[in-house]
Structures are given as C-alpha cells and as structure tokens.
Amino acid sequence: MNVETSMKSFQQQKANHINNTSSAKTKSYFESEQAKDRLARRILLDRVLQKVFFLSTIFALLVLGILLQRIIGNSIGWLNLDFLTGRLSINPDKAGISGAIIGSLWLMSVVIPVTLVLGVSTAIYLEEYAKNPKLKNLINTNISNLAGVPSVIFGLLGLTVFGRLLGLGSSVLAGGLTLSLLGLPIVVVSSQEAIRAVPGFLREASYAMGATKWATIRRVVVPTALPGILTGAILAVSRTIGETAPLVVLGIPTLILKSPQGVMDDFTTLPIQIYYWTLDTVLTREYANLAAATIVVLMVVLLTLNASAIIIRNKFQRRY
Amino acid sequence: MLNQEKRKQPQGENSIYKVSHLNLWYGDFLALNDLTFDIQEKEVTAIIGPSGCGKSTFIKTLNRMVELNTNVRTEGEILYHDENIFGDAIKVETLRTQVGMVFQKPNPFPKSVFENVVYGPRIHGINDKNKLMEIAEISLTNAALWDEVKDRLHKNAYDLSGGQQQRLCIARSLATEPDVLLMDEPTSALDPIATYKIEELIDQIKKDYTIVIVTHSMQQASRISDKTAFFLMGELIEYDKTEKIFSSPADQRTEDYITGRFG
Known part of the structure; x- marks a missing residue:
C-alpha cells in the first residue's frame, strides 16, 4: 500500500471514529x-x-x-597521626600503616605511567590511525570484555607472566604491571571517547596549515582531549588502588617491616593490610579497629581521587 | 588561439595554478568534470555557483584537503608553480604550508590567541619566543586584528567574537607566509559588519597574496574579485574578468544565475 492510500484510510478511520463517538456519546x-x-x-x-x-x-x-x-x-581512637606514620607491628597499640601508604604510592608510580602511555597510545591508534573498521570493532569489543574480567584472573596472569616468567616475584614492579592491566581498559575507553569528541574542524584547521598527522595529534587532538584522558586515568587509579585479589594471588607478603625503597622491593598496600588484619581479627580483636582505621584512610583517598576526576572534567571542559 | 580559448585563460598574465582536465569522484559520483583553467597570481579569483556545484570541492583540491574525505579519486593535473600537486615531487605538507586555507566556520584552536597565530611556525620548528612574538604581531596586523587583541594575546581565542575569530584564522594562515589563500565562504557565518571587515581585509592583502574565494554572495564576488569563475554541476561554465561576468556574461546559464533566475 502506498503512502497516499494509507493516509486516506487513516483519515477515513478517524472520521468513522468521530462519527461513532458523537452518535453514541452516552455509551462512551x-x-x-x-x-x-x-x-x-x-x-x-x-x-x-x-x-x-x-x-x-x-x-x-x-x-x-x-x-x-x-x-x-x-x-575512633585508633586513627591518629601515629597510626598514619607508624610502622607495622604485631602489637596493635604500636601498629601503623606508613609502610602500606608508601607501598600504595609506589604501586601507583608504576600504574599511572604504564596505563597512561599504553592506554593513550592504544586510543590514538584506534581513533586516528586504524582504518579497517572490522579490526577496530574486534579490538574495541576485546577491550570492553577485558574491563569485565574478574580481577583475580588478572592476578593469575600477573603471577604467571610478571611474577614467574619475568622473575619479578612479588615486587612493586610485578604488582604495578598486574594492576596496570586492570586499569588499562578504563584509560583506553575514556581516552577514545575524549579523542572522538575532538571536533573534525580542529583537525582540518591543523592539516590545512601543513601539519603532519603526528603534529596534529600532539598539538591539537591530545591537548583538547586531555581533560577526558586525565579523568580516565584518575578513575583507573582509583579502581586499582583499592584492588586486593590480584595482589593476594601474586603473594604480596603480610608483614613488611621495611618500607619499599624502589620498584624491585617487596611491598604491601592499604587494601592488603585491611585484608590481613580482618583475617587475623580472630587472633587479636584490636586488629578489627586497625582494619577500620585503614578503611577510612583508603576511602578518603578514593573519594579525593573521584572528586578530583569530576572537578577536572567540569572545570577544564573546553569550549569550541 | 584555439588553445587559449580552450584554457579560458585571459592573456598576458602569470598563472600560479594551471588546472588541466581535472576530474574528481566521490565514490561513483563525478563532482568535478573536466575542469581546465588557470588562476592568476596576486589576484582575487571568486568561484560562484549554486550549492552542490563543486566549488568547495574545487578549492579543497587546490591544497589537497579534499583527500581527507574517504573514497576520493582524481584524474588530470593541477600545476602549482609548474609542479603537479598530485605528483611525488611536492609533499602535501609543503603544499599546504604555501597554500593557506580559511574555512566557512571560524575554527580557531581552543588555545590562546597567541598560540593560534604561531601554530604554523611552531609545527615548522620555530620555538624562539621573540621570533614567534614578531610573527604574531606581523600576522595579526596584516589580518587587521592586532589593535583589537594586543592586550589579550594570552586569552582563549573563543572569547573573541565570530568576526574576530575569522580574522584570527586568517592571521593564523598568514603566519606561515603562504603564496595563496583559499577561502571557503569565509563570511557566510558572519554578520554584515564583520563581513565588511573581512572584505576590506581581502582588499588590503590581495597585492601580496593570490586569493581564491568561494562565495554564495554575488555582490561579494563582484565587490572583491578580479576574476570570477561560474561552476554548475561540477563543470566550469564561464571564467572571465569579474566586470565581464557581471555585465555581459557569454553563457546564458551564467546570466540566469547572476540575475537570480535559479540557484
């Protein structure tokens, strides 16, 4: 049926309907x-x-x-300056988490550069260079799936590849690389979105000046996409800084009396510390308080990171 | 004589571009059909014609920006200073440095006014602060914008008005010291006063640059150009001195278009 006849029949129905209702108004x-x-x-x-x-x-x-x-x-009563600056101890009254804080910081010093460099490079390749749409789709699907893989699996991967194969053991580097795998999909996806949002006319303007593709990416695309990229990086950090399972699989030791001095040292982190203290609550009841105090510290760190991601996103949003 | 007629080339002048039998396809669609004509140095050449006639496509071919679209295929040649721009001898980056472009919608970078102007010099490796400042002042002065922005060089370019943004884009193009300036409907997004300023600017800089301008406004073409080319459905219908085109066009279709009978 073509459009004209269907329009006609529709109008007819409408007319019939009006006639019916008007003639039988009481029986509506x-x-x-x-x-x-x-x-x-x-x-x-x-x-x-x-x-x-x-x-x-x-x-x-x-x-x-x-x-x-x-x-x-x-x-309350456990979270104070001594707790933040003190070393680990079996005695709950003396125990502090400076080692775990320093360990977490060292871990992030590996995770941030690795995820940023690999993640932004991947996003640039997929958005600016990859020509074949099928290949692009395949890679994108895999990256999304990677984001959904349980973190304990990444732990096993890290243990096999970084811990055993590369012989990094349970060092900061092994833990950092493992957690980088976990943060990578977040950075890739958010960087891709940020790069895609850079309007075409800015790229055109750059090419029309005789810029090469790389010059355009370096001077126009990445700077314009930077707020989005940084937001993703911060979210990746806040995801990985709270991770426990992969590090447990890697065999991060429970009691480190010496703070790590470099990426090859053994280390412990805030969530690991929470995990072990909670486990050992059956032995020493005060460990529950230590765990609670550590949770508060971790949550403050997480909230600060997420808040700064939101602030960066809102404040540095570019107009064009 | 026959050859002269075929090339539609006014005599006794230096041509910077020599277009020969240029065909361009978007996929299967023939957008430019056998164009052959010359563009003269240090003149303003206006390209007029109804929407979809290929005038934007044509000027984007002059700096090979058209190749950013997918599925573009060209045939024929365009000689720029007697060098085929589709050949291997000239790199596309070099061509675009010498042939600047101003777009329909002002498109400054989301950077400061200063960084916008020195973008070209920077990508070509000039990093000396004093040198860049000098280039910025000269380019902005040439684009008749210096007095308006000299106190806010480090403010975001998007704080400027639309007309100022467009002159900033012109200044940005001038900063790489091009020979040619391609303008793709540069005033269509601007109000009459900003348009007047851009036209005034074109008049001032045309002694130093070859300008090719696509315009929808026939008044604009007649006001600012030395030569006018009339395009229709991808073909060059008529190309002559602007006074000639607007007073006694040779082709009936040109006359119909400029008198507003279609388009």
Whole structure:
C-alpha cells in the first residue's frame, strides 16, 4: 500500500471514529464503570510503585550508612597521626600503616605511567590511525570484555607472566604491571571517547596549515582531549588502588617491616593490610579497629581521587 | 588561439595554478568534470555557483584537503608553480604550508590567541619566543586584528567574537607566509559588519597574496574579485574578468544565475 492510500484510510478511520463517538456519546467507554475501576487501580499502582522505588533507593543508602557508621565507630581512637606514620607491628597499640601508604604510592608510580602511555597510545591508534573498521570493532569489543574480567584472573596472569616468567616475584614492579592491566581498559575507553569528541574542524584547521598527522595529534587532538584522558586515568587509579585479589594471588607478603625503597622491593598496600588484619581479627580483636582505621584512610583517598576526576572534567571542559 | 580559448585563460598574465582536465569522484559520483583553467597570481579569483556545484570541492583540491574525505579519486593535473600537486615531487605538507586555507566556520584552536597565530611556525620548528612574538604581531596586523587583541594575546581565542575569530584564522594562515589563500565562504557565518571587515581585509592583502574565494554572495564576488569563475554541476561554465561576468556574461546559464533566475 502506498503512502497516499494509507493516509486516506487513516483519515477515513478517524472520521468513522468521530462519527461513532458523537452518535453514541452516552455509551462512551471512558465513562463506563469498568473503566473508572481500572483507572482507580492504575492510580493506586502508581502510588505503590513510587514507594517501592523510594524504598529500594533507601535500602542501598541504609546499608552504606550502617557500614560507614560501624567503620568510623571502630576507627575512633585508633586513627591518629601515629597510626598514619607508624610502622607495622604485631602489637596493635604500636601498629601503623606508613609502610602500606608508601607501598600504595609506589604501586601507583608504576600504574599511572604504564596505563597512561599504553592506554593513550592504544586510543590514538584506534581513533586516528586504524582504518579497517572490522579490526577496530574486534579490538574495541576485546577491550570492553577485558574491563569485565574478574580481577583475580588478572592476578593469575600477573603471577604467571610478571611474577614467574619475568622473575619479578612479588615486587612493586610485578604488582604495578598486574594492576596496570586492570586499569588499562578504563584509560583506553575514556581516552577514545575524549579523542572522538575532538571536533573534525580542529583537525582540518591543523592539516590545512601543513601539519603532519603526528603534529596534529600532539598539538591539537591530545591537548583538547586531555581533560577526558586525565579523568580516565584518575578513575583507573582509583579502581586499582583499592584492588586486593590480584595482589593476594601474586603473594604480596603480610608483614613488611621495611618500607619499599624502589620498584624491585617487596611491598604491601592499604587494601592488603585491611585484608590481613580482618583475617587475623580472630587472633587479636584490636586488629578489627586497625582494619577500620585503614578503611577510612583508603576511602578518603578514593573519594579525593573521584572528586578530583569530576572537578577536572567540569572545570577544564573546553569550549569550541 | 584555439588553445587559449580552450584554457579560458585571459592573456598576458602569470598563472600560479594551471588546472588541466581535472576530474574528481566521490565514490561513483563525478563532482568535478573536466575542469581546465588557470588562476592568476596576486589576484582575487571568486568561484560562484549554486550549492552542490563543486566549488568547495574545487578549492579543497587546490591544497589537497579534499583527500581527507574517504573514497576520493582524481584524474588530470593541477600545476602549482609548474609542479603537479598530485605528483611525488611536492609533499602535501609543503603544499599546504604555501597554500593557506580559511574555512566557512571560524575554527580557531581552543588555545590562546597567541598560540593560534604561531601554530604554523611552531609545527615548522620555530620555538624562539621573540621570533614567534614578531610573527604574531606581523600576522595579526596584516589580518587587521592586532589593535583589537594586543592586550589579550594570552586569552582563549573563543572569547573573541565570530568576526574576530575569522580574522584570527586568517592571521593564523598568514603566519606561515603562504603564496595563496583559499577561502571557503569565509563570511557566510558572519554578520554584515564583520563581513565588511573581512572584505576590506581581502582588499588590503590581495597585492601580496593570490586569493581564491568561494562565495554564495554575488555582490561579494563582484565587490572583491578580479576574476570570477561560474561552476554548475561540477563543470566550469564561464571564467572571465569579474566586470565581464557581471555585465555581459557569454553563457546564458551564467546570466540566469547572476540575475537570480535559479540557484
């Protein structure tokens, strides 16, 4: 049926409908008892669902609230400057987390450059150079899948490749490279999005000046995409800084009395410390307080990182 | 004589571009059909014609920007200073340095005014601060923008008005010291006053540069150009001195277009 005839039949139906309603106005369906019943039920359903959705929201918040209240309650009296600057100790009164903080910092000093260099390079290749759309799709799908792989699997990969094959053991470098794999998909995807958002007319302007592809990428594309790239990098850091499972698989030791001095040293991190203290609570009850205090420190770090990602995204958003 | 007629070349002048039997396809679509004509040095050449007639495609071919589109194929040759721009002897980067381009919509980089102007010099390896400042002042002065921006060289270029942004883009092109300036409807996004300033600017710089300008405005073409080329459906219908085109066009289709009977 072509458009004209379908339009005609539609208008006819409409005319019929108007005629019917006007001729039988008293028997209009919308005024029948049955319809009124249904309407009342629909309105009731609407109200009930509103409450259900509200309670669902409250439930998640409530759990978070209880968690925060217990953790903060447990950490009171334990979280102080001595705790932050003190060394690890079997004696809970003397124990501090300076080693774990320094370990986490060392770990990030490997994760940040590795994920940024590899991630941004991958994104540049996929967005600026890759020509074959099928290949691009294949790589993109794999990267998205990589982001969904459980972190413990990355731990096994790290143990096999970095720990054993490359003989890095349980050093900062082995842990950092393993966690970099975990952060990489986040940096790649967010950098890709940021690069894709750079408008074509800026690239055109650059090429029209006689710029090469690389000069255009270095001076126009990457600087314009930088806020998005940095946001991704910070999110990758905040994802990896809280990771425990891959490091446990790598065999990060529980008690390190010496803070790491370089990337080849053994180390411990904040989440590892939380994990072991929580495990050993059965032996020494005060370890629960130490774990709670460490959680508070880790959460402050995470919130700061995420907040700075949001601030960077909003503040440095470019106009063009 | 026959050859002269065929090339549609006004006599006794230096041509900077010699276009011969240029065909260009987007996929299967023939966008430019057997163009043959010369563009004279240090003149303003206007290209007019209805939408989709290939005028933008043509000036983007002059600096090979058209190749950024996918599925573009060209045939024939364009000699620039007697060198085929599609040949191996001339690198596309070199060509684009000597042939600057100003786009329809002002497209400054999201950088400071200063960094916009010195973009070209920087990518060609000039890093000396004093030298760059000198280039910026000369280029902005030539683009009639210096007095308006000299106190805010380090402010974001997007704080400028649309007309100022377009003159900044012209200054940016001038900074690489090109011979040719291609302008693709440079005033179509601007108000009449900003348009007037750009036209005034073209008038001032035309003694030093060869300018090829695509325009939708016939008044603009008649005001600023020395030669006018009329394109229709990818073909060059008529190419002559601007006064001639607008007073007594040789082709009926040209007359129909400039008198507003179509397009």
